[in-house]
Amino acid sequence: MLEHKTGTAAPEKVPATGAVVAVLALAGIVVSLMQTLVIPIIPHLPEYLNAPASDTAWVITATLLAAAVATPVMGRLGDMFGKRRMLLVSIGVMVVGSVIGALSSTVTLMIVGRALQGLASGVIPLGISVMRDVLPKEKLAGAVATMSASLGVGGAFGLPVAALIAEYADWHWLFWVSGIMGVIAAIAVVIVVPESPEKSGGSFDYLGAVTLSGGLFALLLGISKGADWGWSAGSTLGCFAVAVVLFAAWVTWELRSSEPIVDVRVSVRPQVLFTNIASIVFGFAMFAASMVFPQVVQMPEATGYGLGQSMLVAGLVMAPFGVMLLLAAPLSSWLTNNFGPKITLMVGAVVVAAGYLLGVFALHSIWQLVIVGVIIGFGTGLAYGAMPALIMGAVPPSQTGAANSFNTLMRSLGTSFASALAGVIVAQMTMTLGGRELPTEGAFQLIMGLAAGAAVAALVLAFFIPGRADAVAAAQMAAEEVVPTDAPAAAAAVDRAQAAPVAEPAVVGTVTSPSGEPIAHASITVTDAHGRQTGRASVADDGSYALAGLEPGMYTVIATAADRAPRAVSVAVVDGAVLRRDFSLEGGAVLRGVVGDGVRNLPASVVVTDQQGEVVAQTKAGADGVFVLTGLSDGETVAVTATAPGYQPSSRLVTVDGRMTGPVEFGLTAHGNVQGYVRAIGGGLLAGATVSAIGPDQTIVAAVRTDSDGWYRIEGLDDARYTLVASMYEPQARQVSVAAGEQNNVDIELGTAAETL
Incomplete structure (x- = not known):
């Protein structure tokens, strides 16, 4: 296997953090504007370009496909040749595409320009990767949150700006403006942003790039054109089949490649895998608002729910969404620094789910849409700031560009799925008005409900992302499996560090408990940017350690001890410096207990959280x-x-006392369940009827729909008396008392008088 050293040149002076973040965020916003650039003129493109609507639809599709291909490729090229360099290349390609679009009068030229604009999508993950390499660690979380939010900010602000230009100027100015902004962003990057010192070098994985790009191209082509071609059409199914074959070939090749475009082994680490899956789901959730709000605002008032406003007003309704993405960045940074990015992602998912659930019932006025958009935007800003932090916490610096690009790609896939599913829903749930088929209010409510469900799914997925201690332990295990290294004695290491000339780099420090007591015989492990072990030391009786003989560069120093949570820190070793890194390892106590239900013991899951919820x-x-x-x-x-x-x-609060605490006994109470059939007056079973359980406090505690056989089942009810309400035509109610572990069978017939059990 070929090995390539990480660049080890002395780091250049980095300008003020604020300037770097502002310029990179500007570049991200400019590129994300391409998402909504042509939305205001989509209905007029056949007239402008003298082409049928089936051809002009490729103006949107070309950008989507080009972005899917470019994102992972530019990430890998950035790792190899410099992230700032590839960032400038991406912006330059976007400027060229904008000029072509501004000069176009035919559909072919327009498609070429839009495809080039899509190739610039790698700017945001490249910008995040630059931040990791050049900014101080304490500033990184806030900077990443701001940069990540730019992905949605550009789209949110782009809609009203594009609508304003399209309404009061020639449509070609949409592209001239984007080109001018691209030039400004490129100049600012050249002046302010330094090149990243982290470069992996090596050769480019051409076969991996071709198979991955081909698979993404086929998948997204099938998704974007499925509604037009027909989801069961041979062309659509053929696209999905080609995608499966190419993805399988890509994974097989990447596992064999010494320098893969995306390291599949790193990608299946729990922290990376679950973050990427959550990103797909979150991308779906974020984009749903962009699909619903503009359409509701522009629908005729005669529909009974539409607001009858212009595209410009629709764009302005989306603007607060973009504002909240930015305003959420500081809180996202604070949560990440204090509780970890996992908790930040989970909080964001909860906020987004709450916003969409509110949106199901609040689509009837501009102010309601603005409030819902503010909530969803704030939650999205929290989550989008956490995702890159989770990715960067699990990959070495030399793979940051590729890993962040892949994560951005996962979010883009989620938005594509949202667009396709929303298109199917609004096409199937329609009403006739003035001879036109328009979506019903229920269609938009269903989309909002699905987005809320997607946010809940992201919350569940985030639960499986390893916490801080688990992630560090995994890194420790991976480091020890790579290359065995002889561990020098602590005394020899100390002497070597003290006797070394000033130019020789060294790391010294202590390992103690939270109370300050030394932890003797702990282990210190050092890994380089590629995850290879480069050094190891034992901790002396007084808790001290010393590492010497390290070449200048970035390292991860990991401290471990039996029955204690490991800790890790990043260290930038430079010539002429002796660095100090102290570790405080928590743990050492044991908690035992037993779980049962009063009759038998149960193989339950047990989770321990601290006072911050971690x-x-x-x-x-x-x-x-x-x-x-x-x-x-x-x-x-x-x-x-x-x-x-x-x-x-x-749940119980327990104070850990001494080496052994417990046993702590848990007595679990079984759920109560209600099930039955819903029938019509004539006795026929009703599929799709809603059955809600209303508790003693008159709040809905559960709601389900009957299946194709008219059957429903509500689980997880506490001991109480509930009112069951079935609705499809005229609602009917039944009352039932539920006891722990009890199974209640209640059939409901719609159209009859209410009864009491």
């Missing part, structure tokens, strides 16, 4: 219900939660 430990109880958790901090008060299918979860 998961610090988790395990699975055995068949006897017994669980043991290690690595907890002595004297810390934690929340211990036990869950099992079919039971209400139970």
Whole structure:
């Protein structure tokens, strides 16, 4: 296997963090403007370009396909040859595409220009990667959140700006303006942004690029054209089949390649894998608002829900969404720095889900849409700032560009899925008005509901992303599996560091418990930017350690000790400096307990969270219900939660005391369930009827729809008396008392008088 050293030149002086972030965010906003640039003129493109609508539709599709191809390729090229250099190349290609679009009068030339604009989509992940390499660590989270938000900011602000230009000027000015902004952004990058010192070098993976790009091209072509061609048409299914074959070939090749375009082994690490899957789902959730709001604003008032406003007003309604993406960046940074990016992503998912659920019922006025957009935009800003932080925390610096580009691609796939699904929904749920088929209000409500569900799915996926301790432990294991290295004795290392000339780099420090007591016989491991182990040292009795013989460059220093959570820090070793890095390792105490339901013990899941809500430990109880958790901090008060299918979860506060705490006993209460059939007056079973359970406080605690056989089942009910309301035509209600572990069968007939059990 060929090995390439990471660039080790002395880092150049970095300008003020604010200037770098502002310029990179500007570049990201300019490029993301391409998403909504031509939306105001889509209905007029056949007239402008003298071409049928089926041909002008490629003006949108070309940008989507080009972006899918360019994003991972530019990320890898940035890792190899310099991220700033490839960022400038991307902006330059966008400027050329804008000029071609501004000069075009035929559909072919316009498609070429739009494809070149799409090739610039790698700017945002490249900008994030530059930030990792050149900005101070304490400033990175906020900078990444701002840069990541630019992906949505450009799209949100681009719509009203493009509508304004299209309404009051020649449509060619849409492209002239984007070209001028691209030139300004490129000049600012040249003046302000330094080149990243991290370069992997090596050769480009041409076969991997071709198979990945081909698979993405086929997949997105099938998604974007499926509604026009027909989802069961041979051309659509053929695209999906080609995509499956090419993706399989790509994965097979990447696993064999010594220098893959995307490191598949890194991509399947839990932190990277679940973040990328969550990104797809979150991309779906974010784009749903962009699909719904403009259409609702412009629908005729005669529909009963439309607001009858112009495209310009529709664009202005989306503007607060973009503002909140930026305003959320500081909070996203604060949450990431204090609680970790996993918690930030989960908080963002909850906020987005709440916004979309509100939107299901609040689509009837401009102010309602603005409020819903503010909530969704704020939650999206939180989550989008966390995703790159999760990715960068799991990959070496030399792979940052490719990993961030792949993550951006996953978000783009989510938006493509949202567009395709929304198109199917609005085409199927229609009403006739003035001889035209228009979407019903229910179509838009369904899209909002699906987006809320997508946000909840992202929340669930985020739960499986490893916490800080798990991620560091994984890095430690990976480092120790690569290259075995002889560990020098602590005393020899100390002598070597102290006796070394000033020019020789060294890292020294201590390893202690949170109370300041030295942790003797802990281990210190050093890995380079490629994850290879480059050094190791033992900790002396007084808790001190010393590392010497390190070449200048970026390293990860990992401290581990038995029954304690590991810690890791990044260290930039330079000539003439002795760096100090102290570690405080939490843990050392053990918590044991048992979970049951009063009759038998249960193999429940047990999760421990600290007072900030961060998961610090988790395990699975055995068949006897017994669980043991290690690595907890002595004297810390934690929340211990036990869950099992079919039971209400139970949580308790426990103060960890000494080496062994417990046993802590959990008694879980079984859920109550209600099931039955919904029938019409004549006895026929009704599919698709809604059955809601209303609790004693008159709030809806659960709602389901009947299946094709008219069957429903509501699970997870507490002990209480509930009112069941079935609705499809005229609603009917039944009351039922639910007890723990009890199965209640309640059939409901629509059209009859209400009854009481």
